[in-house]
Amino acid sequence: MLDALQNSGANAGRGNHSLAVGTGRVLVRTRSMLAELFGVANSQDIAFTHNTTMGLNMAIKGTLQPGDHVISTMTEHNSVRRPLEYLRNTIGVEVDYLQVDQKGQVDLLELERTFRPNTRMVICNHSSNLLGSILPIGDIGDIAKTHGALFLVDAAQSAGALDIDVAKMNIDLLAFPGHKGLLGPQGTGGLYISPGLDLEPLMLGGTGSQSENSMQPNVRPDRYEAGTQNAVGIAGLLAGLKVIRTIGTEVIHHKEWLLTQRLMEGLAGIKGLRLLGPALGEARTGIVSFVIEGEDSAAIAHYLDRGCHIAVRAGMHCTPLAHKSADTLESGAVRASVGVSSTELEIERMLAAMKEKYGQAGSRQK
Ligand SMILES: Cc1ncc(COP(=O)(O)O)c(C=O)c1O
Structure with a gap:
């Protein structure tokens, strides 16, 4: 350029x-x-x-x-x-x-x-x-x-x-x-x-x-x-x-898929967290969206950004009908996006950040 x-x-x-x-x-x-x-x-x-x-x-x-x-x-x-x-x-x-x-x-x-x-x-x-x-x-x-x-x-x-x-x-x-x-x-x-x-x-x-x-x-x-x-x-x-x-697209997709699986596995351990879309082990692209019961999606994104320098998107993602189908029209959702340059270390950092604040059910730090 x-x-x-x-x-x-x-x-x-x-x-x-x-x-x-x-x-x-x-x-x-x-x-x-x-x-x-x-x-x-x-x-x-x-x-x-x-x-x-x-x-x-x-x-x-x-x-x-x-x-x-x-x-x-x-x-x-x-x-x-x-x-x-x-x-x-x-x-x-x-x-x-x-x-x-x-x-x-x-x-x-x-x-x-x-x-x-x-x-x-x-x-x-x-x-x-x-x-x-x-x-x-x-x-x-x-x-x-x-x-x-x-x-x-x-x-x-x-x-x-x-x-x-x-x-x-x-x-x-x-x-x-x-x-x-x-x-x-x-x-x-x-x-x-x-x-x-x-x-x-x-x-x-x-x-x-x-x-x-x-x-x-x-x-x-x-x-x-x-x-x-x-x-x-x-x-x-x-x-x-x-x-x-x-x-090659096949290698890119496989790498992204492996990283999403690790991210989903880790997030699934957080009480009250619901992952959206295909289940663990199923085909998906590099997007992992979730909601946590009782938590505001914008507040989660804000915490990850300001507290941990992790950029995720919160809210409606320009697709209200998909939110209607996922039953997240009211809450919105948090979306993490894995790409070809994402690393395992970044996934672990995201999981550590999430666990630190939301990991312990009943004792979440506000
Ligand atoms: C599925 C889908 N369609 C359309 C768009 C709009 O794309 P663009 O920002 O390139 O116009 C997006 C943007 O993220 C998208 O995710």
Whole structure:
């Protein structure tokens, strides 16, 4: 990123001087690595975005029409739910959110039963940002395809940590962040758009191509990338992707899973503490959320931060329906996030901190 700032700083596709060409090369290489990671045949089908939310909005608002029906789930983030509710209120899109069980799983038979003749799209997260649950997106993609519906996957919590293959999983649209599992900086992300899909662009404007044309060009990715791209951020994303390619998503996921297991095991020993999502030993991503009976989740997070320099998130996590399913709508929850750079030592420090304050039932230090 420093190199991009200090030695380039030019705008890709806006000139043919060598600095602009150099920036363009960074974008091309990043797009190619993303395509390789997600099983995308043509990297031009990936558009850069500023985050997952932008990709989700492009996919949802660029596709749905009045009268369309959408099937989604109770574990969706507000970045899915709010655009859907907006379209429900403004143009009459119909939405069903599938119930999930305590482990965050949907019933695939229920999914089958929810289709209607006007079901245009199925939208789900790959992994819940509250529960850490992993949805069977391969199976869901098959079902969506059988019913002729588009399949949009929110990979905010899984890109870089779980295998994703858009071709094998029948994914038509994949929204992902650069700044989480892909190890890039904030302000990066992307949307895969399947080749046959003519998505209405959310933003119109300069692309550096077909400047004489008053309409947005039809060529990809320009059609979906109006305005200057975050080339410095994308240079950082490229560096992150190289790390992921070297380690491999399977190794990353396994490491994260082992650390979550140790964390869950230790937390389970605290009286009154309830872990959310999949049980010990079951598949999950690096998220471990919990509540402690009679304790305020914000106060727990505050204690860990100020007292122990451990950053966890408390509250609603932008997913109120998932909290409703987990019965934590009133209390909120504390969420610890394990990533590829987390260590066993950090897990033990967190457990020691938790045990020190909340470990002894009946004698908790306030
Ligand atoms: C499941 C899920 N979807 C969407 C988002 C929004 O992602 P972004 O902040 O990249 O827009 C998040 C953010 O944490 C998330 O966890």
